[in-house]
Amino acid sequence: MGLYDTYLATRHRLHDAEPPAHVALVLTERDLLADGAFDTLSSAIGWAFEYGAERVTVSVSVLDGAVAPTLIRELRRLDVPAETVVRGPDADAPGEAGSDLGGDSAAGDADAPGEAGSDLGGDSAAGDADAPVRILVGLGGKAEFAGAVRELANDVAAGEITPDAIDEADVSERLLFPEEPDLVIKTGAERLSDFAIWQSVYAELYFTDVNWRDFRRREYLRAVLDFQDRQRRFGR
Secondary structure, three states, X not given: OOXXXXXXXXXXXXXXXXXXXXXXXXXXXXXXXXXXXXXXXXXXXXXXXXXXXXXXXXXXXXXXXHHHHHHHHHHHOOOOOOOXXXXXXXXXXXXXXXXXXXXXXXXXXXXXXXXXXXXXXXXXXXHHHOOOEEXXXXXXXXXXXXXXXXXXXXXXXXXXXXXXXXXXXXXXXXOOOOOOOOEEEEEOOOOOOOOOOOOOOOOEEEEEOOOHHHOOHHHHHHHHHHHHHOOOXXXX
16 A cells, blocks of 8 residues: 555544445446456455445446346456345346346355355345345446336235335335445546435435546545545435
8 A cells, every 4th residue: 555545544544534334336337348447346345344334335337238247247256355246137126036137146156255246046135235245237226216116006006005105114125225325436427327316315425537447545545535524414
């Protein structure tokens, strides 16, 4: 770690405010096509846990659905310090077991515990949500929210809930990953993309001009320090 990185890490350690417990990284498929992009992602997830995070969510927006299976395969191989679940565009509706593109289940392709692996091979969405690292490939926030609404509509039709009784918790528990991130980091441009529109409504957003291929420890520490310097208002 360089001198400047050490300086930033010391500022972080001595800061009075708590670091973000849940960090979200918003990437594009183009970010992951650059040389070394997956190594950078492995490092970034490691830095998140090193500097106080308890959960990391990675969202990868995909314009060309044909690249999703390749991305999922590579993301499963990430060397990260915590259990990881990866979901692709054909994940089942919230509340049901999910699956990856191409029909591969994690049971046949899982790595050892602590590495990217356990992925939807019959686990419930609730179980997936407990994984410290969650990676979404091509799963937009609008589609996720629409899925939750469809499930609620089915429950109303089945007489399991009345429209007047529906509240925020009923929506949240039907999302693929219901937890709300504290800090959302987007590299390269000040556009959030279609990411977790329900969950990130009160998150602190951090945009950096640095492209993903140039994202380093110091960029992550700058984001965390920016978060610690803010006074969170949660919509108030």
